[in-house]
Each structure stands twice: as structure tokens, then as C-alpha cells.
Amino acid sequence: MTAATIPEHALSVRQILALERIAAGEPEVVAAARHLDRPVRWVHVAEAADVGVMLSGGEMVLTTGVLLAGDSRGRTAYIDSLDRAEAAALVLGLGRAFPSPPPDMCRAAERCGLPMVVLHRPFPFAELTEEVQSRLVRRKYAAVSLSEGIRTALTALITSGAPLQRLLDEIAAHSACPVVVTNLAHRVLATAGERPAVDDVLRDWDRIARRPGGVDGDGWVRAELGGRGERWGSVVLCGHRGDGAWGRLLADRAAEALVLHHLLSGATVSWEEQSARRLLDDLVSGAVPAARLLPRARAAGLPVNRRTFVPLVVRATDPARLDRVLRLLGLSALVAELTAQTTAVLLSLAHDQSAEQLTAHFAARLRAETGAAPVVAAGPAGPVWDDVPEGLREALHVCDAVAGAPPDLPPVVRLGDVRLRGLVRMLRDDPRVQSFAERELDGLLGAEECGTLLPVLRTYLATGRNKSRTAQLHHMSRPALYRRIEAIEALLGVDLDDFEDAASVHIALLAHDAQSGE
Numbered sequence: 001m002t003a004a005t006i007p008e009h010a011l012s013v014r015q016i017l018a019l020e021r022i023a024a025g026e027p028e029v030v031a032a033a034r035h036l037d038r039p040v041r042w043v044h045v046a047e048a049a050d051v052g053v054m055l056s057g058g059e060m061v062l063t064t065g066v067l068l069a070g071d072s073r074g075r076t077a078y079i080d081s082l083d084r085a086e087a088a089a090l091v092l093g094l095g096r097a098f099p100s101p102p103p104d105m106c107r108a109a110e111r112c113g114l115p116m117v118v119l120h121r122p123f124p125f126a127e128l129t130e131e132v133q134s135r136l137v138r139r140k141y142a143a144v145s146l147s148e149g150i151r152t153a154l155t156a157l158i159t160s161g162a163p164l165q166r167l168l169d170e171i172a173a174h175s176a177c178p179v180v181v182t183n184l185a186h187r188v189l190a191t192a193g194e195r196p197a198v199d200d201v202l203r204d205w206d207r208i209a210r211r212p213g214g215v216d217g218d219g220w221v222r223a224e225l226g227g228r229g230e231r232w233g234s235v236v237l238c239g240h241r242g243d244g245a246w247g248r249l250l251a252d253r254a255a256e257a258l259v260l261h262h263l264l265s266g267a268t269v270s271w272e273e274q275s276a277r278r279l280l281d282d283l284v285s286g287a288v289p290a291a292r293l294l295p296r297a298r299a300a301g302l303p304v305n306r307r308t309f310v311p312l313v314v315r316a317t318d319p320a321r322l323d324r325v326l327r328l329l330g331l332s333a334l335v336a337e338l339t340a341q342t343t344a345v346l347l348s349l350a351h352d353q354s355a356e357q358l359t360a361h362f363a364a365r366l367r368a369e370t371g372a373a374p375v376v377a378a379g380p381a382g383p384v385w386d387d388v389p390e391g392l393r394e395a396l397h398v399c400d401a402v403a404g405a406p407p408d409l410p411p412v413v414r415l416g417d418v419r420l421r422g423l424v425r426m427l428r429d430d431p432r433v434q435s436f437a438e439r440e441l442d443g444l445l446g447a448e449e450c451g452t453l454l455p456v457l458r459t460y461l462a463t464g465r466n467k468s469r470t471a472q473l474h475h476m477s478r479p480a481l482y483r484r485i486e487a488i489e490a491l492l493g494v495d496l497d498d499f500e501d502a503a504s505v506h507i508a509l510l511a512h513d514a515q516s517g518e
Contacts, residue, residue, distance in 0.1 A: 007067070011135060012037045013089045016060065021131050024049035025093070025123030030101045031109035031116035038115060040088045043132045045125045049074060060089045062125045066104075069097040072104050079108035079116075093123060097332035098303040110209070116138045131203045134287060134483025137327055146335075150174055150250060154257035164274060170256045173245065177219070181258065181271065182209070184231065188299035189271040190278075193238075195292070200240045202295035221247040222254035226265060235269070273319065275300055282397065283389045289505050290386045297385075303332050304385065310347035310355050311379035311391035312362075313399040317370060318341050325366050331358065342399055346390060355381035363411040375402055376414045401425040418499040421510055428514035437515065440508030443491040453491070456484050461506040465496065 010488035014036040017027050029036065041058030048054070049067045055073045061082060068075045082090055088144045090096065101118045109116035114226070122166075153174075157167055164181075169192045178193035178201045181461060191198045198300055205364065221237040221244075235254045240247035262271075279296055282288045314322060319335050322343060326333050334346045346363075363376040377399035379391030394415055401418035409448060411419060418425075427433045444450055444457070456474060463469045471481040494501040 001030060003313070005193050008223075011040050013040055013060065013117075014133055016128075017117065017126075018225075019131060022119075022128055023122070025119035025128075026121045027091075027117050027119055028101075028233055029115065029117050031106045032113050033115070035113050036113050038433060040132070040136075042136070044131045049078060050081065050087040051078075052087075054083035055082070057086035057088055058088050059085075061087055062091045062093070062128065064095055064097055065095045068105075075105045075109045076104060079105055079112060079114060083112035083114050086149060088119060091117045091119065091128075093119045093125070095122060105302075113310045140263045143255070146263070148252045149292065151242065151256070154253065154262075157213065158257060158261050164190055164258075164261060164271065165278075167191065167254075167257055171250070172485060175237050175240055175250050176242070177240045179254070180236045180238055180512065181225070181233060182236065183233045185301070187272075187427065188296070191296070195439065199241075199292060199295055205295070205299040219244075219247070221251040223251040225255055225258055225262070227259050228436060231307040232262075242277065274335060276334045277338070280334060280336045280338065280346065280392070283346075284338065284344070284392050286389055286393075290389050294385050295333070300334065301332075302334050305417065306351055306383075308349045308351055308353065308355050308381055308383050308386050310359055310381040311388060312345040312347065312359065313377045313392070313395040313396045314340070314343045314345060314366070315375040315377070315399050315402075316341055317374045321365070321369060323367050325362065329358075329362060329365060331362065338396070342396065344395075346392070349381075351383070359431040367411070372507050373411075375399055375409070375413060377402065378409065379415075398424065424510040424516045428511055433511050435513035435514060437508040440505055441492070441512055443493060444488060445512075447491050449487065449491075453484055456481070457505070458487050458509060460496070461502065462486065463508060465502060489503040 008312035016022065017029070017036070030479060035149045038061045039058060042060070043062065044051075044055065044059040044259055045068055045364075047053065047065075051061060051063075055061070060289065063074075068078055075192070079090070092101070092105070094100065106116060118195070133469050134479075153170055157170060168179050168181065168190055173276060174193035178191065180188055180198075180200045180201065181190040182188055187207075188202065191202070194353075219237075219240045221240050222234050224231055225233045225235060235251060235258055237247055237254075238304065239250050242248075260497045275321065279293060279300060282293055294304060319337055322335050322345060326345075335343065337343050347355075347358070349358060359376075359378055359381075363374075366376065367373055377395045379398075381394070382391070398413055398415055398418055402413050424433070438445075447453070451479060456470065459473050460470045463473075467478065467481060467485075471478050474481070489496055492505060494505055496502045
């Protein structure tokens with residue numbers, strides 16, 4: 001065993017020699033001082049020459065050597081037997097048998113790397129045994145208690161249906177350091193901990209994840225995530241400053257909890273999707289400055305250096321299908337559902353790639369893949385990361401504005417394409433707009449025939465008051481359409497052949513539809 005694998009309940013040889021009680025024996029290390037960090041699992045007092053057969057590894061053996069005096073070959077064999085049994089150290093009490101450290105034992109111990117300590121003053125071994133054993137028992141109990149406490153806390157969160165982030169926050173609270181969950185490609189899926197410390201880790205993540213030896217060492221503790229014969233990632237404690245054994249214990253408990261959470265949740269939404277959703281939600285909401293989200297995007301695998309960013313929002317399309325189209329086109333992007341009907345796609349293009357052409361190509365390929373004409377709304381493309389949040393919000397606004405619009409939309413819809421409809425959608429929550437819509441449409445909305453007449457009015461105005469086209473879309477004769485238009489005009493008290501009356505009703509209807517989600 002090495003210092004890095006000291007069990008959480010063990011003491012090292014060095015720690016035992018530092019105990020106040022053993023100082024009375026005037027201990028001196030006479031061999032293998034470089035191995036004083038070996039873990040001591042137990043203390044064993046033995047005078048038998050064949051003590052090695054009684055050991056199971058990790059013991060500190062205390063002896064006066066009385067049965068070894070006068071037998072140089074036996075002393076060397078004694079050290080060799082301790083080494084084969086993986087003893088932690090040998091403590092020899094000097095006295096009648098050995099008034100000074102025996103050179104042959106010292107040489108053999110140095111050769112084997114077995115720490116050898118002599119006590120220059122008579123010292124009751126029972127006192128040291130009692131002291132060390134009691135400390136070992138207390139540490140073992142504390143380790144078990146901590147282990148069960150962590151497991152209980154995490155299991156309670158899982159059974160209560162807590163999300164992944166809540167589990168990671170609990171783990172970070174126990175470890176007092178950033179916690180990172182990665183997939184097998186070292187892409188960061190989730191993080192927890194104090195934000196500045198997490199940002200520092202993510203800023204340098206690409207180098208850290210790919211350095212020789214990976215992330216292990218220097219307080220970085222990793223535990224693998226997997227189950228049913230497969231691995232899917234790791235949980236990493238980044239720069240844990242506490243005892244190494246506690247860090248290992250916590251990482252193992254964290255991995256157990258995350259695997260259990262993954263299995264019980266049924267993995268309906270992958271951690272990669274959850275990670276992308278959190279990042280895109282934070283970008284859209286503006287709750288976190290864009291500059292602080294850049295390390296997260298880089299660690300999630302999105303190329304961010306010298307790139308052109310294209311914010312898109314696609315309506316009513318499965319994110320998995322979007323992923324497939326992006327892979328077919330070889331495009332780098334973050335993809336996540338923002339609502340049940342909208343999915344955000346943040347493209348990252350090389351500077352020599354045409355954002356407009358590739359976006360149009362993406363929309364065309366998506367249309368071919370789905371066999372339909374999904375709405376692809378785009379915000380302005382650009383090289384500045386800080387402009388991405390506003391671009392995503394504009395794409396969302398455009399996607400929302402074209403709901404219920406005529407079908408003759410371009411493959412990629414931009415702000416300039418939504419015009420009046422976009423303005424009304426933007427102002428839909430204004431009480432004055434709501435009051436205007438109610439006032440203009442009140443006679444129709446309160447009528448029994450509203451369910452029949454309102455769709456006709458919507459189509460009539462959307463087609464530019466084209467009676468032939470409206471009649472065709474509603475599968476009715478021209479005379480039947482005329483009667484319905486007359487009924488609508490009577491209920492509203494307007495003349496739809498008058499441009500101002502028609503414009504006023506059209507704006508009111510757009511506002512009503514925006515408010516009601518039509």
C-alpha cells in the first residue's frame with residue numbers, strides 16, 4: 001500500500017511516531033525512512049522468530065528481539081518474513097538483547113524498504129498498543145459514520161426525486177471543492193461548487209483532462225460511473241484539500257449515488273441533453289453573464305475560439321433528429337429543448353464557413369429528414385460570444401411570432417420576415433394592447449358563432465382579404481363565404497373593405513392570438 005491508498009481508518013507510521021506518548025521511548029528511525037507514510041492497520045506485539053506467518057499485512061510489529069540475539073542469519077530472515085507479510089514497520093526496543101541497533105537488521109530493512117524504528121529508552125509496549133488501537137478504532141468508526149451519513153443524505157435526495165444538480169450540490173458541500181461530471185470523451189456534463197472555483201476549473205479543463213495520468217493526483221479524485229457492464233463517465237472532485245482517504249471515500253459514494261440516480265430516472269433525458277439545456281437556458285435568461293458561461297461551453301465540447309456563432313430555434317422537431325442532421329452535416333452545435341415545442345440550436349462555425357449558406361443547408365436537410373417544413377428561426381450570426389444570448393432571444397421571438405403565420409415562409413425565418421406579427425407578439429403582454437384587442441373583437445368573441453367565424457376571419461385577413469383563396473382553404477362556396485364575412489362585419493361593427501377597419505381588426509386578432517397561444 002502507498003500513501004495514496006491509505007484506508008480511511010488507518011494511521012501512517014509517521015503519524016504514530018509523532019504521538020506524544022511514544023516520545024517517552026525516544027524513537028529513532030534507523031532504516032527506510034522514505035517509507036514512513038505507509039499505512040498501519042494494526043499494532044502487534046510479538047517475540048516469536050516466525051512472526052511473519054501470523055500477519056495479514058499492514059501491522060506495526062513491536063519486539064525486544066530477545067529470541068533473535070546471537071543469530072545474524074535469523075535476524076535477516078526475520079526482516080525478510082516481515083517484508084513478505086507486508087508488515088507496515090518494525091519497532092525494536094533496545095535493551096538487554098540489543099543495546100544498540102543491529103547493523104544486519106538495519107541493512108536488511110533498508111534493502112526491503114521496511115521502516116525500522118528503535119526505542120532508546122525502556123517503554124511499555126502495552127501503552128503504545130492501547131493508544132494506537134483506540135485511535136484506529138475511533139477513526140474506523142468515524143469513517144463508517146461519515147460513509148453512512150453521506151450515503152443516507154444522497155439516497156434521501158434520490159428517493160425524493162431530486163434532480164441531478166441537487167445531488168451534485170450535496171456532494172460539493174461535503175467535499176468543499178468543485179465537482180465535475182464528465183462523459184467518456186471528457187466533456188463536462190454537470191458541475192457543482194462555488195462558482196468562481198468551478199469557472200477556474202472549466203477555464204483550463206481541456207488541458208487538465210488530457211494531461212498524462214488524467215485528472216488523478218494533487219487532490220483530484222476521480223470515480224468511474226457505470227453499471228450493467230458499461231461505463232458512461234466519471235465524477236471528479238477537483239482539488240480536494242482534505243485527507244486523501246476521505247476524498248476517495250466521498251468520490252466513491254458520489255459515484256454510487258449518481259449511478260443509482262441514472263438507473264432510477266430511466267435516463268429519459270441524457271446528462272448530455274440536461275447539460276446543454278442548462279447552458280442554453282442560462283444564455284437565454286441572461287441570469288449568468290455570457291462571459292462566465294464561455295468556459296462551460298468550451299468544457300461541454302463546443303468550439304469557441306475564433307468561431308462564428310449562429311443562434312437558431314426550431315419548432316416542433318425532435319432534438320434527436322436535429323442531432324442526427326447536424327452530425328450528417330458535420331456541424332458543431334449545442335442542442336436542447338427549451339419548451340415542449342421549441343428546441344435551441346447554437347451552431348459554432350469556422351470563420352471561413354458561410355453562416356447563411358450553412359443555415360439554409362441545415363434547414364433544407366432538416367426538411368428532407370422530417371418530410372415536413374419545420375420552422376427554423378435564426379438570430380444574427382457573429383463572432384462575439386457576448387452577443388449569443390441576445391441572438392438566441394431574437395430567434396425565440398421570431399419562432400414565437402411565426403406561430404399561425406401563413407405557410408409561405410422562407411426556409412430560415414429572420415426578424416425581418418415577421419414584421420407586424422413580430423411586433424404584436426412582442427407587445428402582447430402590454431395591458432393596453434390586451435385592452436385594444438378585447439375592445440375591437442368583443443362583439444365577435446362573445447357571439448355563439450365565434451367558433452365558426454373566427455377561423456374564417458383569421459384566414460381572410462392573413463391572405464390579404466383574398467375571398468377566392470379563403471373560400472378554397474375553408475372548402476366553402478363564395479356565397480357562403482360572403483354571408484360569413486357579412487356576419488363578422490355586423491358583429492364587429494366594421495367594414496372589412498375599408499383598409500383602416502381591416503388593419504385595426506387584423507392587429508387586434510394578431511394580439512388576441514398571441515395572448516391566447518393560437
